[in-house]
Amino acid sequence: METVWVVVGVLAVVAGAAYGVVVWRGRNAGGIGDDDRAAGRDARARQQRYEAERHGGQGDTWQRGRDSSG
Numbered sequence: 001m002e003t004v005w006v007v008v009g010v011l012a013v014v015a016g017a018a019y020g021v022v023v024w025r026g027r028n029a030g031g032i033g034d035d036d037r038a039a040g041r042d043a044r045a046r047q048q049r050y051e052a053e054r055h056g057g058q059g060d061t062w063q064r065g066r067d068s069s070g
Helices: 002-028 030-065
Strands: none
């Protein structure tokens, strides 16, 4: 029975150490979240360019279809 408790204790220590390393690396790894933020900024900029081009295109279409006599 003593061997079982030793094995359980060793497994608990290893699991705790692994959890601690993961938490520590997650807090100190600034590069991981930076990639996500950069991708989000790029996606928003691309969406805004698309919307601006579409809006401009719609304005041109409306102006062409309008009667020039006023």
